[in-house]
Amino acid sequence: MDKMEGKTRGEERKIGVIETWSRKHRLLFDGVTRHPLVLSIRDGSINIASFKKWLAQDYLFVRAFVPFVASVLIKAWKESDESGDMEIILGGVASLENEIAWFKREASKWGVSLSEVVPQQANKKYCGLLESLMNPEVGYTVAITAFWAIEAVYQESFAHCIEEGSKPPPELKETCERWGNEAFAKYCQSLQNIANRRLQKASDEELKKTEVMLLNVLEHEVDFWNMSQGNV
C-alpha cells in the first residue's frame, strides 16, 4: 500500500497534503512565522533599522516575485485541470502592482532610497530560487505550492503581529495589516486549495519534489528575516 508517514494516501486526502506537511514541518514553519524579527514587531521592540533594511530588500524581492507569479499563471494555463485557477493567480499578479506602489510610498516615508538598494546575499539566493522555479520544466504543482508557501508565511507572520495581545509600533500597523488582513488570508486559502487539489493527484515523485521545494522556500524565508536583522 502507498504509505506516507504511517498514513495511507486515502487518509492523507482527508486533511490535505499541505496540512500534513505543515504539521510535519511545524518547527520550520514556526522558525519563519515566529522568527525573532516577527516577534519584535509583535511586541513593539523592533529596531527600526531592521525594518528599513527589510523594506528595501523586500522591494527588490517583490520585483523578482512578479515574473515568478506570471510564470505560475502560464503553467496554470498550460497544465491546470480547473479553469478557475487562472483567475485566482491573475488576481495575485494584479495585486502586485499595488504592492510595488506601496513599497515605494513606504520607502519615501521612511527616507529609504530604493534606487540605491543593493541586493544582499540571502535575497539574491532567494530570487535565484524563484528564477529556477520559472523554468518551464518545473511543473505546475511544484510552482503553485511554492506560490502558496511564499504568500502564506507572510500572512501568518504579519497576522501574528496584530493578533490579540500584540503591541506593534503604531507606525508599522499598516505594514502588518497589508499581509495580516482577512482578505489576504482568504486569498492564501484559495492558493492552498489549488495546491492541495494538485497534490492529491500527484505522483510520489512529484510529491517528493514539491516537499523538498517547500523546505527550501522555508529556509530561504528564515535567511531573509535573518538578513533583515543583520544576522547574515
Ligand SMILES: Cc1ncc(CN)c(N)n1
Ligand atoms: C521574502 C518574502 N516572502 C514573502 C513575501 C510575500 N509575497 C514577500 N513579500 N517577501
